[in-house]
Amino acid sequence: MKINYADMTNHLGSSAVRDILKITQGKDIISLAGGLPAEELFPAEAIRDAYSRVLSGDSSALQYGLTEGYLPLREQLAARLGQQGIPVSTEEMILTTGSQQAIDLLCRILLDPGDTVLVEAPTYLAALQVLGSYRADIQVVKSDEEGLLPEHLEEQLRVHRPKLLYAVPTFNNPSGATWSKVRREQVVELCRKYGVLMLEDNPYGEIRFDESPEAYPPTLAAIDRNLGGDTCVVYTGTFSKIVAPGLRTGWIIGPAGLVRVIARAKQAADLHSSTIDQRALHELLLSFDLEAHIRLVSREYKSRMQLLSAELVSQNWQDTSFLEPRGGMFLWLSLPARIHTAELLPLAVEQGVAFVPGEVFYSEQPMKNTMRLNFTHTRPELLPLAVQRLTTALSRYEERLLPL
Structure with a gap:
């Protein structure tokens, strides 16, 4: 047939x-x-113990769960993000099946065919695949070793009026480059000026080779939220690189209204991410020294x-x-x-x-x-x-x- x-x-x-x-x-x-x-x-042994503790209790870990994700894990995650300079409530967060799903869900609710999305070059291959699947008009913003060039970014914002700017500003995939603090501030200011959402994809940001707390610039999300008012940065991360990818647990944070729309899109996609994996991660974070x-x-x-x-x-x-x-x-x-x-x-x-x-x-x-x-x-x-x-x-x- x-x-x-x-x-x-x-x-x-x-x-x-x-x-x-x-x-x-x-x-x-x-x-x-x-x-x-x-x-x-x-941390296989610690993960095994976490699953054992979850399954030794009642069977609710095997039941359907909330689309937004297991609340105690969201509370733990909100506390970690707060320590990283990103104040966020559980209402501004949804747990996803890895950060890849977070990218897809955001594009699903934002993009109509032909909508413009700005990216850096080179950029994450799977993000280009997602943008292509929604038939986005992908436009490149020029960059140097400090990050996106503000002059060219403003020109692209003015000419194309994009729906979204996508970037991996910390330890970029594939280039490994990291934007400077000044360049991050300039990008946030421009996105706010033109009313354009930015997706900060940060799956690698905690894998740092310099252990000095002042060695790295703040995230775009931290800069954005520190300015107050309406935020322009949507932020996604994952446990895949800092715990294990098989747990398939990531997150996306943004304005509460945006998160509610993402939740509706996620309901249509998979109802919710794995309850037992989220419960096990919660148990792991209670007893395991993740830092x-x-x-x-x-x-x-x-x-x-x-x-x-x-x-x-x-x-x-x-x-x-x-x-x-x-x-x-x-x-x-x-x-x-x-x-x-x-x-x-x-x-x-x-x-x-x-x-x-x-x-x-x-x-x-x-x-x-x-x-x-x-x-x-x-x-x-x-x-x-x-x-x-x-x-x-x-x-x-x-x-x-x-x-x-």
């Missing part, structure tokens, strides 16, 4: 990252491709990042550069302009290493000589071998470019 799919399916792009994971699974390939945390660092765990994870990831960085430097590749991130999970590598990393990838897989070609993180005018490397999932002892394999693949690629 021929199935007549909806027109919107023509705008559902496949995830390049997931496609790469498929071809590398079960093979002797060191994958620097997926944005995966390290399984060996998951100490985040410090442990951050120190290990910093060590792996430094190891990968040193290995890349040791190769002495010509005309190659990268930003050494101050946190997060990714290193962004720029190669000579003659190298197309999407064409390099099959050669790398033949050698036993994988990465994500940088072009998939652009909505337009991609930088085809870039790649994203994940340093958190691969065990440290394998990182030197991964770089050696990448060097071999590059040599093979360069040989193909030589004239016959």
Whole structure:
């Protein structure tokens, strides 16, 4: 039988990252491709104990729950966010099935086909997929090492009158870059001036390589709420990077009226996220030192990042550069302009290493000589071998470019 799919399916792009994971699974390939945390660092025993305590009580954890999420967990989360400079009530928050669903739900209630959304370049691939599925008109705002350029942002705000500005300003996926405090303040001021909502996606913000409390700028949400009045920043985060992604629990915060509309959209999507997972997270936070765990994870990831960085430097590749991130999970590598990393990838897989070609993180005018490397999932002892394999693949690629 021929199935007549909806027109919107023509705008559902496949995830390049997931496609790469498929071809590398079960093979002797060191994958620097997926944005995966390290399984060996998951607090598995503490999580197991938390589920045990939940299930040793009554069976209500197995029942349907509130669309907004388990209230005691929302209260815990509100307290944590308050400590991070983001004062928020439980009425301004909804728990989601990971922060990915939060992005989708916000776009679902805001965007009509053709509505403009501003993004930075490069930006999170799955966000581009969501925006594409709602047939948004995606427009890029130019940026430098400090963040979005205020002059170009104002021009885009004035010309396009966008519905939304989407950004990952802290340890960006894929570039690893972090906006300066001044640039964050300028962006918030401009969004307020033009009455444009901004979605601050912050899944990596707590994975910090400098433990000094003054080392990093405040979130956009903290700056926005500190100004008082109507807020323009909607903020999303997740437990996936600081606890474990299998718990599939994220959150989105914003004005209470906006959250109520998101709740209606979520009811239509899945009624609510997993009750038992939320109850287990609540139990975990009661007895587990999450802050100490985040410090442990951050120190290990910093060590792996430094190891990968040193290995890349040791190769002495010509005309190659990268930003050494101050946190997060990714290193962004720029190669000579003659190298197309999407064409390099099959050669790398033949050698036993994988990465994500940088072009998939652009909505337009991609930088085809870039790649994203994940340093958190691969065990440290394998990182030197991964770089050696990448060097071999590059040599093979360069040989193909030589004239016959």
